[in-house]
Each structure stands twice: as structure tokens, then as C-alpha cells.
Amino acid sequence: MRENDHPVGMSGLTVSRRTVFAALGVGIGIGAVGLPTAASAATSGWSNPTLGTLTSGYQTPSRPGHLGWDVANSQGTPVYAVAAGTVRDIRTGSYPGDTTSGPLPGRTGNSVHIDHADSYFSYYGHLHRVLVSDGQRVSCGQLIGLMGTTGNSTGPHLHFEIHRPRLTSVDPRTFLANRGISLGSTAPVGTTGWPNVSQDTTSWTARVIQYLLRGRGVSTVVDGYFGPGTASSVRTFQSSKGLYVDGVVGPITWTALILPLQQGNSGDLVRGLQTALNARGASVVVDGAFGAQTTTAVRNFQSSRGLVVDGLVGPVTWSTLI
Numbered sequence: 506m507r508e509n510d511h512p513v514g515m516s517g518l519t520v521s522r523r524t525v526f527a528a529l530g531v532g533i534g535i536g537a538v539g540l541p542t543a544a545s546a547a548t549s550g551w552s553n554p555t556l557g558t559l560t561s562g563y564q565t566p567s568r569p570g571h572l573g574w575d576v577a578n579s580q581g582t583p584v585y586a587v588a589a590g591t592v593r594d595i596r597t598g599s600y601p602g603d604t605t606s607g608p609l610p611g612r613t614g615n616s617v618h619i620d621h622a623d624s625y626f627s628y629y630g631h632l633h634r635v636l637v638s639d640g641q642r643v644s645c646g647q648l649i650g651l652m653g654t655t656g657n658s659t660g661p662h663l664h665f666e667i668h669r670p671r672l673t674s675v676d677p678r679t680f681l682a683n684r685g686i687s688l689g690s691t692a693p694v695g696t697t698g699w700p701n702v703s704q705d706t707t708s709w710t711a712r713v714i715q716y717l718l719r720g721r722g723v724s725t726v727v728d729g730y731f732g733p734g735t736a737s738s739v740r741t742f743q744s745s746k747g748l749y750v751d752g753v754v755g756p757i758t759w760t761a762l763i764l765p766l767q768q769g770n771s772g773d774l775v776r777g778l779q780t781a782l783n784a785r786g787a788s789v790v791v792d793g794a795f796g797a798q799t800t801t802a803v804r805n806f807q808s809s810r811g812l813v814v815d816g817l818v819g820p821v822t823w824s825t826l827i
């Protein structure tokens with residue numbers, strides 16, 4: 506899982522990248538020097554940008570022109586600002602396999618730059634979706650986008666760079682390690698929302714996924730073990746919904762699996778809900794019938810988490826439960 510954003514053996518990469526950025530600067534009214542710096546970034550700390558597996562390193566022998574680290578995970582995995590700053594040079598409208606857009610033309614897909622204090626810059630490439638806008642101020646650990654595989658990429662991952670000053674890259678893994686952060690594994694400051702659940706997981710979340718799959722018409726065994734059979738069922742579901750097919754239940758697959766539920770509903774989706782409620786401290790019978798007992802459990806859960814107490818299970822209640 507890697508992108509092909511830096512052709513192997515391309516010795517002139519740094520020069521070409523500088524040229525690209527300089528051209529961008531002229532074209533959209535900002536230059537590579539003289540940018541206003543974010544005032545308070547240095548005092549608000551640093552965050553891991555995302556969670557996942559490291560798949561390609563900084564300036565490796567086989568890819569000397571690779572100026573960042575690649576962190577792979579499911580499409581839709583949240584990506585966070587590594588420090589406070591101001592968003593710059595957003596690129597959107599790219600797609601998987603796109604070879605015509607991005608700061609390196611045709612390579613890094615949808616992307617975000619953040620301008621931090623003290624001449625630091627961070628860069629996030631191949632995003633599925635960008636959730637911030639140019640000029641927006643962001644805080645350390647703030648959600649800025651979702652991991653994807655836009656641009657010249659072979660699977661969902663974040664291409665992540667740190668520059669200081671701008672256009673002068675440093676090894677971002679070492680940079681974060683010096684600040685107590687293990688790239689890809691230290692919990693990001695802003696971690697919220699849906700978990701990634703992948704094969705070889707035995708947990709109540711695996712059981713909920715199995716119920717939800719059945720509730721959405723995909724046959725699977727409900728045993729609480731996310732094995733090859735469950736992964737295959739997840740792929741079937743992802744394919745049917747036009748999602749990236751990786752067999753991992755991340756934020757996008759979760760939100761496609763759930764449906765709003767309320768009293769009177771029945772079936773495996775309700776069994777999934779009841780399983781989650783019990784994992785969060787309730788004691789309801791997992792019978793697939795959303796009756797008064799399940800409504801009371803939902804209301805109690807909503808109250809305990811400071812949510813609107815209405816007994817209805819929408820996306821917010823679902824994501825808080827999971």
C-alpha cells in the first residue's frame with residue numbers, strides 16, 4: 506500500500522517540488538516566504554496525525570525522493586492536524602488513480618497544508634475527503650480530513666510530511682518521536698468517533714458488525730469473532746455500496762452499516778443495538794425487538810453521555826455507543 510508520487514531515481518525531485526510550490530504561490534497569491542505564521546501553535550503541543558501501519562519511509566534507499574512517511578489504514582480513518590495553525594493550499598476534486606492534480610501534479614490527490622508557528626509546515630496527502638477550508642484556523646488534534654487513496658495511490662493511506670522552513674522537509678517520524686509521539690500508533694489528541702475494526706478481532710464490536718451485516722442483507726455467522734468469513738461479508742457489503750473494498754470496518758463503512766432505529770423496529774439491526782447497549786452497561790434481552798425495555802436503555806445511555814434524551818438511535822447515538 507503506497508503511492509507512486511515520487512518516481513524512483515528522480516534526483517531532481519526537490520527542485521521540481523520547489524518549482525511547483527513557487528508557481529502555486531504566484532498563482533494564488535501567496536509565496537513560499539513571508540507567509541504569516543500561526544501565532545500560538547508552539548505552545549499547544551503536537552498530535553499524531555492518524556492511526557495505522559507504517560508502509561513506506563522517509564527517503565529510503567529505494568525511494569530517495571520520498572519526502573514523507575506513509576501510514577495505511579481503512580478509507581475514512583480520521584486525519585488530524587499535528588499542531589495548531591492555518592490551513593493553506595487545499596487540493597480537492599481528485600480521485601483514486603488521478604494523475605493530474607495535487608501539489609506534485611498527478612500524484613498526491615486531495616491534500617492539505619497547515620502553516621504552523623515557528624516556520625513549521627505539515628502536509629497531508631491522498632485524502633478521501635478534506636474537511637477544512639483555505640485560511641481556516643485549526644487546533645492541535647483537530648479533525649481535518651479522512652484517509653483515502655486519491656491521486657496516484659494503490660490503497661488508503663496518509664502521505665505525511667513536515668517542513669521547516671517551508672519546502673525543506675525533515676523526517677516526520679523522527680520529528681514526532683522527538684516530541685513523544687509514535688507516528689501511526691500514539692492516540693491522536695482529537696481522537697473521536699468510529700473505531701476501525703479489522704480481521705482477527707474478537708470483541709463485542711465484532712458481534713455488532715455481524716448483526717448489522719445480517720440486518721443489511723449480507724449473510725454471516727454471528728459469533729463475536731471477526732475472522733475471514735466476516736471480512737468476506739464486509740467486502741461484499743462494501744462492494745454493494747460502492748465503497749473502497751478492504752474488509753475493514755472504518756468510519757465510512759460504519760456509517761453505511763447503521764440505520765436510524767426507534768421503538769417498534771425489529772430484526773438483526775436491533776440485535777446489534779442491544780448488543781452495544783449491553784456492552785455499555787445495560788441489561789436488555791438481545792431479542793431483536795425494540796420495545797419499552799430497549800427504549801429505556803437507550804434513554805439511560807443518552808443521559809449518561811450528555812446526548813439529547815429522545816430514545817431514538819441516530820448517527821450520534823450510534824457512534825457514541827460504538
Ligand SMILES: [Zn+2]
Binds near residue numbers: 510573663664665
Ligand atoms: Zn508517501
